[in-house]
Amino acid sequence: MATTASSRDLWxxxxxxxxxxxxxxxxxxxxxxxxxxxxxxxxxxxxNYKLSFDALRLQLDGxxxxxxxxxxxxxxxxxxxxxxxxxTEEVIQxxxxxxxxxxxxxRQLVLPQLAASGVTAQEVKRGCGFQVLFGPVRASDLPAYLxxxxxxxxxxxxxxxxxxxxxxxxxxxxxxxxxxxxxILGLVFLLSGIGPSLFSLTQALERGPILLGxxxxxxxxxxxxxxLLLPWLPCRQFWLKxxxxxxxxxxxxxxxxASRLALPEQGALALxxxxxxxxxxxxxxxxxxxxxPSGVEYEMRRGIPAQLAATCLTLxxxxxxxxx
Amino acid sequence: MHGYRYIDGTATLKVDRERCIGCGNCxxxxxxxxxxxxxxxxxxxDPNLCMECGACxxxxxxxxxxxxxxxxxxxxxxxxxxxxxLGRKVLSDCx
Numbered sequence: 001m002a003t004t005a006s007s008r009d010l011w012x013x014x015x016x017x018x019x020x021x022x023x024x025x026x027x028x029x030x031x032x033x034x035x036x037x038x039x040x041x042x043x044x045x046x047x048n049y050k051l052s053f054d055a056l057r058l059q060l061d062g063x064x065x066x067x068x069x070x071x072x073x074x075x076x077x078x079x080x081x082x083x084x085x086x087x088t089e090e091v092i093q094x095x096x097x098x099x100x101x102x103x104x105x106x107r108q109l110v111l112p113q114l115a116a117s118g119v120t121a122q123e124v125k126r127g128c129g130f131q132v133l134f135g136p137v138r139a140s141d142l143p144a145y146l147x148x149x150x151x152x153x154x155x156x157x158x159x160x161x162x163x164x165x166x167x168x169x170x171x172x173x174x175x176x177x178x179x180x181x182x183x184i185l186g187l188v189f190l191l192s193g194i195g196p197s198l199f200s201l202t203q204a205l206e207r208g209p210i211l212l213g214x215x216x217x218x219x220x221x222x223x224x225x226x227x228l229l230l231p232w233l234p235c236r237q238f239w240l241k242x243x244x245x246x247x248x249x250x251x252x253x254x255x256x257x258a259s260r261l262a263l264p265e266q267g268a269l270a271l272x273x274x275x276x277x278x279x280x281x282x283x284x285x286x287x288x289x290x291x292x293p294s295g296v297e298y299e300m301r302r303g304i305p306a307q308l309a310a311t312c313l314t315l316x317x318x319x320x321x322x323x324x
Numbered sequence: 325m326h327g328y329r330y331i332d333g334t335a336t337l338k339v340d341r342e343r344c345i346g347c348g349n350c351x352x353x354x355x356x357x358x359x360x361x362x363x364x365x366x367x368x369x370d371p372n373l374c375m376e377c378g379a380c381x382x383x384x385x386x387x388x389x390x391x392x393x394x395x396x397x398x399x400x401x402x403x404x405x406x407x408x409x410l411g412r413k414v415l416s417d418c419x
Contacts, residue, residue, distance in 0.1 A: 079419060082377065082395060116353035116379035134353055159355045161328060176418055231327045238398075286397025286419075288328075290356065292376040293394030293401070295331040300398055 001032045003061040009054055016051050017168060019175030025050045026074035031098040032057075035064035039105040042146055044135070045091065046112065047072040047080050059139040063146065066103065070094050078289075081118030088120045092127035101129070110135040110142075110150065113157055159289045166227045169287045173223045173280070181215075188212050191315065195322035203322060207265075210257060211318065214269040217253055221246040221273060222280025227287070238291075239303030242281025246274040262324075268317035275310040278303060335374035336392040341366050343388045350380040350389070 005013075015021040027048045034057055035041075043066045046056045053069060070090050072080035080086035091109070095101070111119060113134045121132035136145050136156035145152060188211045193204025225245040226233065233241035250270045257269055282303050285291040344366040350359045358374055360367040366388065375396060381389040395401070399418060407413050 075419065113353065114355060116383055117377040118382070120382050121349070122383075122385060137355070154357070157352070157355075158326075158357055160326075236329060236331045282398045286395065286399050288396070290328045290373075290375050291330050291396035292335050292374060293396045294336050294376060294392065295334040296396050296398050296401055298331055298334045300401060304402075 001034050001057050001067065003034050003057055003059075003063075005054065005058055009058075012050060013054065017171055019172040022172065024074065027053045027069055029069050029071040029094065031100070031103065032067040032069060033065070034060045034067060035062070037064040037066050039103070041065050041104065042110055042150075043068055043100065043104060043108065043130075044110050044142065045070065045094075045115070047075060047077045047086055049074050049076045049080075052076045056139045056142075059142055063143055065146070066100075068094060068098065068100065068109070077112050078114040078117070081115045084118060086115050086118045088118070088123045088127070091119055091124050091132070095124075095128040095130055107131055108133055108150075110145075112139075113137045113152075114159075161230070161289055163228065166230055169284075170224055170227055173227070173284065173287070174219070177219060177223065177280075181219075184215060185212065188215065191319055194319050207318075207322075210261070210265075211269070211272070214257075214272050215276060217249050218246060218273040218276025219280060221249045221277030222282075222284070225249065226277070226281040226284055230284075230288075237299040237303065238285050239278045239282040239299055239307070242278035243274055245281060246277025249273060249277065262321055264317045264324075265321045268314045268321070271310055271317070272314040275307050275314065278310075279307050282307075329372065330375070332372045335371060335376055336390075337368075337371060337374045337376065337380075338390040339366065339368055340388050340390075343386045345386055347385060349383040349385070353379040353383050355379065 012021070012025060016025040027050050029048050041064045044056060045068045046052050048069050048071055056067060070086060072085040072090070075083060075085060077086055107130050109124070109130045110133050114137060116134055119132060121134070124130060124132045133150055135150070136142060136152055137159055138156070141156045145156065189204045189208040192207035192211055193199045193201060195203050222242045222245065225248070226242055229245065230241070233244050235241055235244070250273045254270070258266055261269070282299065285296045346361055348361055351361055355377060356373045356375060358368060358370050359380065360369055376391050376394060378391055378393055381391050
């Protein structure tokens with residue numbers, strides 16, 4: 001396998017990161033090689049999500065190694081470990097299926113550290129005779145790890161969530177909103193046209209874009225600003241962080257709408273921006289490497305009722321306004 | 325993880341320090357480095373940093389750890405709640 005990216009790989013990465021081909025961006029499971037590995041070369045195990053596979057091989061310039069690609073249904077290492085596809089069984093079965101004992105003379109497998117939530121090292125040894133070594137979190141540390149006789153520094157074992165790592169998650173969050181947004185679009189125009197004459201198209205076309213604009217601002221708050229400013233937004237609960245992001249946006253954009261709208265309508269818009277931002281920020285929990293399911297449940301039991309109530313109030317204010 | 329703390333007092337990690345044999349697997353595999361092995365035994369340095377991934381429980385030979393499994397994702401949880409409420413699979417996961 002090449003250790004440098006082709007333009008096809010780069011476009012593939014863009015497509016996967018946006019979300020278009022994310023679910024089908026896979027590599028066939030099996031045994032691959034980088035450089036010219038021999039019977040003594042290390043065996044590096046990974047998932048068959050192509051971004052994972054590329055993340056691994058593109059860091060291995062100048063390295064001779066075997067890459068054992070498991071069938072994780074196209075899911076990345078850490079998620080697959082949690083879902084049970086990057087599992088003890090899958091490792092054992094793959095070692096046997098691809099006859100690894102005939103390819104290498106040693107009996108060691110290097111797994112990514114983050115596979116540990118799905119793989120019991122001792123059981124792999126019992127099942128196929130290979131010892132599992134948990135290597136670094138990031139593939140970029142692999143060359144150093146292999147040179148240091150498979151020793152990890154503490155930094156190699158710690159998970160990070162840098163600005164770049166957070167920013168790269170934004171496109172797929174927006175992509176996943178495309179379908180719900182169409183439904184919201186329809187509702188926005190329908191609700192904006194309700195008035196004394198039951199339904200007015202003129203009114204809908206007049207007020208609809210404004211509510212749509214507020215919707216986009218709410219999305220900007222929860223799906224763009226929140227990931228970018230995550231460590232600096234106040235509060236631990238993400239739905240509250242989203243409120244702060246939404247508030248910042250609402251305050252900054254207030255002058256754009258204020259002159260054209262009655263006070264209840266201004267209130268509805270601000271409330272909608274805050275609510276949407278809060279909801280989408282809460283959804284970002286699934287994209288982070290540090291939120292626990294118990295913590296997420298804790299904040300959802302508080303956030304969701306608040307968001308539902310705020311949505312109802314928004315609707316009440318927006319729909320009733322033309323009647324006064 | 326440096327700079328990131330989630331909600332204190334929610335992680336369900338239970339540690340039975342008496343059972344520990346000092347193998348060090350947990351210290352190795354924890355993605356947030358919350359464990360340490362001292363002469364006094366196993367130390368949980370910061371239990372509130374636990375994200376319930378289960379790597380420690382998965383790799384402990386003597387069952388020191390109990391932790392409730394799950395995904396730290398609001399969408400997954402919301403889908404599960406809605407689907408349970410409606411009795412069928414209306415919302416699917418995005419992963």
